[in-house]
Amino acid sequence: MKRYFIIPLLFLATASFAVAQSGAAPATDVLGAHLNYGRGCAACHAPHSGAQGNGALKTADPTTGNVALWGQDVGSLYNQTITTAGGTVEKLPGSFAATTGDVSGLLTCLSCHDGNYATGAMMKNKIVESLPTTYGTYDTPPTLLGNDGTGAGNYLNDHPVGTNAVFGCNSATQTHDWDCTLSTSTSSSGTVSPVITAGPNMAAFINKYGFFVSLASDAGTPIVVCTSCHNQHLMNVVAVNNTTGFASGAVAKSGTSGLPAGNYYTMFFIRAPYNPGDTSATNNQTAQFCRQCHGGESNEMNGGTAGTTF
Numbered sequence: 001m002k003r004y005f006i007i008p009l010l011f012l013a014t015a016s017f018a019v020a021q022s023g024a025a026p027a028t029d030v031l032g033a034h035l036n037y038g039r040g041c042a043a044c045h046a047p048h049s050g051a052q053g054n055g056a057l058k059t060a061d062p063t064t065g066n067v068a069l070w071g072q073d074v075g076s077l078y079n080q081t082i083t084t085a086g087g088t089v090e091k092l093p094g095s096f097a098a099t100t101g102d103v104s105g106l107l108t109c110l111s112c113h114d115g116n117y118a119t120g121a122m123m124k125n126k127i128v129e130s131l132p133t134t135y136g137t138y139d140t141p142p143t144l145l146g147n148d149g150t151g152a153g154n155y156l157n158d159h160p161v162g163t164n165a166v167f168g169c170n171s172a173t174q175t176h177d178w179d180c181t182l183s184t185s186t187s188s189s190g191t192v193s194p195v196i197t198a199g200p201n202m203a204a205f206i207n208k209y210g211f212f213v214s215l216a217s218d219a220g221t222p223i224v225v226c227t228s229c230h231n232q233h234l235m236n237v238v239a240v241n242n243t244t245g246f247a248s249g250a251v252a253k254s255g256t257s258g259l260p261a262g263n264y265y266t267m268f269f270i271r272a273p274y275n276p277g278d279t280s281a282t283n284n285q286t287a288q289f290c291r292q293c294h295g296g297e298s299n300e301m302n303g304g305t306a307g308t309t310f
Contacts (some may be wrong), residue, residue: 018197024263026262028236033269034235034269047069050066050069050071051072053065053071061078063097065105066096067104068093068104070111072108073307074108077117082094082155084156084162085157088162090163093185101217102162102163105225106162106216110146113226114146115146115152123143124143126143159229162223162224163218167224175240177295178199178295178298178301179200179202180294181197181199182195182196182222193217193220194220202295202300205288205292205295205298206256206257206258208288209257209289209291210240210256210258211256213272214228214231215228216228229271230271232272234271235268237263237265238263238266240262240273241261259273261266276288282309284306284308
């Protein structure tokens with residue numbers, strides 16, 4: 001398995017941070033592009049009979065709709081192999097009923113956003129969210145992974161995802177790691193889940209920005225899938241629940257942050273404060289989002305004391 005980043009289910013120490021820009025109140029529906037040309041929730045979550053009931057079934061998939069009432073056809077993705085950035089190889093599960101951690105947070109997403117194996121889905125690879133005019137000149141970002149204009153089947157320009165995109169702590173061979181430790185917990189039903197415990201530097205980061213990433217679990221191993229970074233139900237806003245005072249080693253849920261509580265601007269369904277259109281000289285919120293996983297590039301792991309500025 002390749003170990004890429006490292007992550008926290010996390011924790012903090014006494015918070016200190018710059019005044020944050022909250023109070024986002026979107027005037028448009030928070031589902032944004034996932035209103036799916038007016039079909040709304042039912043485009044993805046067909047209330048009856050899955051993709052068959054949605055008129056979207058293109059393969060003989062007997063498990064359509066058995067996960068999350070899924071209304072798009074995933075059958076053409078079964079057992080396919082994709083290679084993402086860094087040579088991370090992901091063999092997609094062979095069934096919607098598979099027990100691997102890449103079913104609901106990856107297979108479902110690719111049923112609309114692949115464009116290579118899963119063609120004919122509702123996603124049309126057209127702009128769904130305009131970038132600010134200050135953010136370069138390219139205002140039609142591709143929305144398909146395997147058919148984004150560079151050639152069908154190219155996933156090498158996409159972030160690693162899947163069972164081999166593993167988070168690790170203090171790996172001797174990786175430089176992205178936080179000062180965290182990894183263990184597991186087992187529920188009464190026998191489910192094994194990863195537990196990531198923060199050291200002092202990671203705890204300080206959480207107090208200054210937060211931990212919003214939602215890692216998937218593959219038999220107790222924390223892995224990155226699409227929904228680790230994206231909340232498919234909220235395109236333009238994220239709620240921050242201020243929880244401060246966590247010391248190193250404490251464990252907190254995804255969404256814990258030392259930022260002032262409130263609604264924050266985001267885009268591209270990113271599940272954290274994220275605004276690359278903010279061109280103020282000191283704005284580092286977008287960099288902070290990446291540092292949730294890439295601890296080696298954080299201020300804290302390099303002796304810096306900068307917090308989060310908007």
